[in-house]
Amino acid sequence: MAGAETTQLKQAAELQQVGAEPQQMAAAARAAGPLGEAISIMARLRGPGGCPWDREQTFDSIKRHTLEETYEVFDAIERRAWPELKDELGDLLLQVLFYAQMALEAGYFDIADVAAGLNAKLIRRHPHIFPVDGELADATDAEAVLRNWEQIKRAEKRAATLLRRDAAPANLEPAVRRADEAGTAADTAPCSALDDIPRSMPATLEAGKLGSRAAKAGFDWPCADGLFEKLQEEIAELRAEVTMSDAAHARVEEELGDLLFTAVNLARHLKVDPESALRGANAKFRARFRTMEASAGGFDALASRNAAELDALWRQAKRGDVAQSETAEGSGSHRAAPDGVTACPDEATAWPDGATA
Numbered sequence: 316m317a318g319a320e321t322t323q324l325k326q327a328a329e330l331q332q333v334g335a336e337p338q339q340m341a342a343a344a345r346a347a348g349p350l351g352e353a354i355s356i357m358a359r360l361r362g363p364g365g366c367p368w369d370r371e372q373t374f375d376s377i378k379r380h381t382l383e384e385t386y387e388v389f390d391a392i393e394r395r396a397w398p399e400l401k402d403e404l405g406d407l408l409l410q411v412l413f414y415a416q417m418a419l420e421a422g423y424f425d426i427a428d429v430a431a432g433l434n435a436k437l438i439r440r441h442p443h444i445f446p447v448d449g450e451l452a453d454a455t456d457a458e459a460v461l462r463n464w465e466q467i468k469r470a471e472k473r474a475a476t477l478l479r480r481d482a483a484p485a486n487l488e489p490a491v492r493r494a495d496e497a498g499t500a501a502d503t504a505p506c507s508a509l510d511d512i513p514r515s516m517p518a519t520l521e522a523g524k525l526g527s528r529a530a531k532a533g534f535d536w537p538c539a540d541g542l543f544e545k546l547q548e549e550i551a552e553l554r555a556e557v558t559m560s561d562a563a564h565a566r567v568e569e570e571l572g573d574l575l576f577t578a579v580n581l582a583r584h585l586k587v588d589p590e591s592a593l594r595g596a597n598a599k600f601r602a603r604f605r606t607m608e609a610s611a612g613g614f615d616a617l618a619s620r621n622a623a624e625l626d627a628l629w630r631q632a633k634r635g636d637v638a639q640s641e642t643a644e645g646s647g648s649h650r651a652a653p654d655g656v657t658a659c660p661d662e663a664t665a666w667p668d669g670a671t672a
Contacts, residue, residue, distance in 0.1 A: 361420065519575075527583060
């Protein structure tokens with residue numbers, strides 16, 4: 316396997332020398348020095364006499380920072396803040412260097428292994444670019460590329476499972492071996508195409524990937540119309556649970572989850588990223604609520620208004636937002652936030668309903 320990967324990597328290097336644009340080659344060469352320096356700096360920070368904070372970090376203590384840095388990258392992209400994006404990508408790269416340095420210290424792997432593994436994976440999963448046994452795979456469009464990618468990924472997973480089984484030490488304690496054999500049996504049993512979709516990813520992303528993977532087997536709505544009908548069905552089921560006098564919280568949560576899952580898959584059919592759509596709606600709500608506070612004379616003054624006054628302030632903020640968006644569209648600017656929030660007064664206060672624009 317290592318020999319095949321080495322051969323493929325050599326092929327990739329040869330193709331790069333022949334086909335890469337001069338600008339791309341120059342960018343790669345320019346990056347080598349700073350990347351090497353960054354690796355050395357991280358090693359110094361974690362080494363003897365290094366930074367006390369960096370030295371005491373673990374995989375578990377750092378992982379929350381990785382999530383924070385990822386969302387800061389999202390934020391910079393959405394704001395089209397390109398200089399900030401450069402800095403945020405550096406912060407995200409720092410997370411990779413941190414993990415790799417800790418792994419080196421523990422004897423697991425190092426940053427060179429990370430890069431080599433990535434390079435080999437990219438080459439393996441692009442057989443329409445990098446020939447296998449002298450032949451290029453057929454992939455004339457993006458759908459074909461994704462089909463090849465999934466097939467290769469499944470083959471890699473099966474090979475890894477067999478390798479893990481064969482590598483089990485012969486002198487394991489009986490109880491440990493039984494547990495290992497039970498895990499291997501689960502791995503080699505008929506598996507689901509959904510198994511490699513991590514449960515740890517954000518729920519909206521997981522839901523979209525589950526629906527997309529199931530669609531590859533034909534288990535999907537043929538068009539968005541069916542999902543609009545399904546949304547109404549799920550809303551009715553949620554209402555039925557909520558209105559029951561002895562409604563169990565678990566049942567309400569389950570029905571709300573079904574509604575959200577359907578909404579995410581509607582977004583998939585509409586080719587809309589649900590996370591980006593919701594972040595856009597959040598940003599719009601922030602802006603409109605800030606306008607309401609300013610119009611009322613601050614948050615405390617706003618909190619003293621009655622439901623009708625709050626609704627009027629919301630509608631005023633909304634009209635100003637719409638007018639500003641129309642002006643921006645007329646000048647060719649990009650409108651980032653989708654519409655979808657309205658005021659819904661009840662006996663005590665006014666809340667965004669989300670049903671109309």
